[in-house]
Amino acid sequence: MKEKQEHTSPYWTRMIPPPSFCLLLLGALGVFALDHFTKGQKISTLIFTKGNTIRNCSCPVDIRDCDYSLANLMCSCQSVLPFTMEQTSYHSHLTIWFTDPATLGHLLKFTLVQDLKLSLCGSNTLPTKYLAVCGLKRLRISTEAKHPSREQSLLIHNRREGGSSYKGWQTCMFISFLDVALFNKVSSLKSYSIDNISSLTSDFPDFSYFKTFPMPNNKSYIVTVIY
Numbered sequence: 001m002k003e004k005q006e007h008t009s010p011y012w013t014r015m016i017p018p019p020s021f022c023l024l025l026l027g028a029l030g031v032f033a034l035d036h037f038t039k040g041q042k043i044s045t046l047i048f049t050k051g052n053t054i055r056n057c058s059c060p061v062d063i064r065d066c067d068y069s070l071a072n073l074m075c076s077c078q079s080v081l082p083f084t085m086e087q088t089s090y091h092s093h094l095t096i097w098f099t100d101p102a103t104l105g106h107l108l109k110f111t112l113v114q115d116l117k118l119s120l121c122g123s124n125t126l127p128t129k130y131l132a133v134c135g136l137k138r139l140r141i142s143t144e145a146k147h148p149s150r151e152q153s154l155l156i157h158n159r160r161e162g163g164s165s166y167k168g169w170q171t172c173m174f175i176s177f178l179d180v181a182l183f184n185k186v187s188s189l190k191s192y193s194i195d196n197i198s199s200l201t202s203d204f205p206d207f208s209y210f211k212t213f214p215m216p217n218n219k220s221y222i223v224t225v226i227y
Contacts, residue, residue, distance in 0.1 A: 048097035053079040065142045066097050066121035097121045101129045101180045120183045128181040134172040143183050154189040156224055176224045197221040
């Protein structure tokens with residue numbers, strides 16, 4: 001009895017792709033997946049000082065506090081001269097690493113930002129000095145270099161700014177004053193808010209911000225002091 005022989009169809013033989021084609025297909029799929037993953041990530045802004053320059057970085061991942069080498073490796077950074085920094089707005093997360101209040105004040109001056117993280121990268125004692133931030137909804141602080149502890153977070157408000165498209169301080173309803181001396185203590189963040197402020201220059205005469213950048217007195221503000 002003759003054994004039944006199996007025959008391979010030449011058609012199916014021709015349908016098997018060569019190895020080079022498989023590698024090309026896998027490479028194309030990998031590039032597509034990486035591009036899709038990158039687009040799905042939230043890009044945050046990191047600003048820190050290094051020497052006499054300011055580094056402005058776009059980061060796809062969170063960077064460990066005050067790790068300058070990792071930031072330069074993982075983020076897309078460029079050096080910015082201090083006198084070129086001007087009033088701007090940040091619609092995503094903004095993180096600032098600082099060592100002295102003067103630099104922090106220069107970076108935050110008339111800045112519009114909703115989600116802000118401040119990390120103290122030094123152990124110096126900071127004086128009482130208030131910084132103004134417009135539109136702040138959430139503040140996070142880290143004092144790992146001074147007081148090794150967990151990150152603190154404070155929700156300022158979750159209301160929407162009516163009519164404000166972040167076009168400048170003239171449209172800002174929510175103004176937060178941050179006392180940088182809070183980095184000297186280990187207690188929790190605290191804040192209090194005052195509604196229906198109609199004249200910032202008269203109700204807060206000790207703040208020089210409004211003398212150099214006049215605010216209109218024909219609208220109602222909500223002022224929050226963080227300490």
